[in-house]
Amino acid sequence: MLRDIAKQRLLHVDLSKGKTWVEDVPLEDLQKYLGGRGLAAKWLYEQVPAGADPLGPENVLIFSTGTLTGTSAPSSGRSSITTKSPATGLYLKVSVGGHLGAAIKYAGYDYVMIHGVSPKPVYLWIDDGKVELRSAEHLWGKGTREVDDLIKEEVGDPTIQTGIIGPAAENKVKFACFMVSRYNSASRGGIGAVFGSKRLKAIACRGTGGLRPAKGKEFFALARKVRGALAADAGSESLYNWGTAGSIPGLNEMGMLAAYNFSRVTIEHGERLSGQYLLSEGYLIGRESCFACSTACHRFVRSESRRWGGVFDSGPELETVMSLGAECGITDIEAVLKANQLCNDLGMDTISTGHVISWAMETYEKGLISPEQADGLDLRFGNAEAQLALIQRIARREGLLGDLLAEGTLAAAQEIGGDSWKWAIQAKGLEQSAVDTRAAKSYALAFAVNPRGPDHLMTETYAEFGFTQEARDVIRKVTGDEKYADPRLTEKRAEIVLWHEQCYGASEALGFCVFTSTAAFAVNPENMAQMFSLAVGVPMSEEELMLAARRMVTIEKCFNVREGARRKDDRLPWRMMNEPVPDGPNKGMITDQAMLENLLDQYYTAHGWDLETSIPRQSTLKYLGLDAVCVGIPVIP
């Protein structure tokens, strides 16, 4: 059965009461917030009271498909999950690919909001219009891949789509993830731990319906045109060839590869962690796409290592090889593949896992973690065996160190004491992505103001490097001059960050992959607005689309303000602000306190937020039509 794209439906699931119900989404809300991440931000603000325990019954999980997810618009198959983060106590949105979003759409829903806490482990089974909570007691404690097999067996259909947590989430590890369609990780901020706290082991879905755009003929023609542009884009070709890990050699040569817990910016033989190496040495055995994407940046690898055992898995992504590899001083790709597989099966974010371990390695080498505290592990940099053991212990909270590191780098540093907080590469409680922000000022600003903590998955300002004409065109459009495509500059960084955060917001509300709109540039605000308009049947200009994205960024900020976050919290990790780049072409560069304050002034001014506190002004909230939504925060005229 075909459903109009404009007629969105929200499925509520109350785990405490075992009840489900459906709510229709008003068209004017869809138009104002674009759907997906945008509407989820508004609902999170309304549903979760200030001070609520992220792992308690008051928190909600909102799985939102993009407004165009399930259509043929290229790369529009992505979804978001929004909640309050147990890692930061602040707003959290994670984006994820795979095919679960499209399945939920075809089952007749656009959003699933999970409330309460189940008395016993359950999984949610959505079979078209039929919704059921099934016992997951027999699945509790099991790894994500085994559970995927078991659920498919149970419902008798290997083609259904799933999202599953592993043992790490059950144990409320603060960086547990949620694995979608078996191989795609919704990874950051401890999203999996929220599922674990609700005793929701999985969401499984079979959807057999379809979607009807308001102006089908024009919509399909435009989608085809954008798909053609995407296929011809250099960024797309590179992502297909080598995946995201193709960027490793360039970063290493430019002195921007985070290594040894960010104490170095290059690593010897770093190219052995690259997508190119995986291809040329025969590890790569296949490629895969998220729903409706022809870029196919996901890959499958196989390794038959005598030392580490066999591996068949997806990825590894750029951030994974940096965090589990270079950050821990490891360039043995077979060991990294093993670590990646373990994290995926146990259900842990590879970025934070790599970082807590690299922090522990530095702390051990500096003598602040004793051999006894390390439970007998030799935690020196480069010891892949110790890393693999520690991954297991963290997921199961085994031993003193495993349990401590499961709380994240900030909590671990507070417990260990001394100066160890200085090399805890975190801010707001989230481990930073493995991008060196000292020599890239838009990245530095974007990471500092990111509502979920310092990472690249809310606003990656790749265009500031100006590597392609398309990237330089974006910079010219946003700043007025191509010359600002230089990451070392501090001028015009707010403009660059604002454009990117809005482009991310719009992409994720509609379901588009940000790789296709901010690394490749074939999907852009203009054609996103046109596709939205043709699909939903309401007018939408590029300016209105970007304004709606600004609206969602502002709600996300207000959520954090209501939790008590202020300007002082928009920070980078201490090492990034106090230790200059140690060597290489960017030697001596830093984004210090004074520079960051200047960047923050630029950014808050551009947003219409109060400079002293960073609180959005009432005049700004009124302009965005949010004064009745973002209530309960200090009023600044």
Added chain:
Amino acid sequence: MAGLPTGIRLRLFGLSQGHGGRIEEQVWPHTPDLTVGQLWADLQRQADPRAPLASLQRDMVLALVNGVPVQRLERGWDATLAEGDTVTFMVKAFGG
């Protein structure tokens, strides 16, 4: 520093046939007024026609001089190279 090879330290990644994932290093003779663009053109001329290097368009190349992307140098591809410079060429890659 007698005994050390002089010239340009050249690092190529993924540009030769069968060396997709490995860095190849060589010393390239330095000549006065040699620019990054000339060096690239010379390399392409000498390349095995089956190697990616031979057919790669220049705008798809990540060219670095001492780790700095060529477009950030004042004269870009026309920047003159000095004795002892390290020049890296590889295919641009995107996304993260």
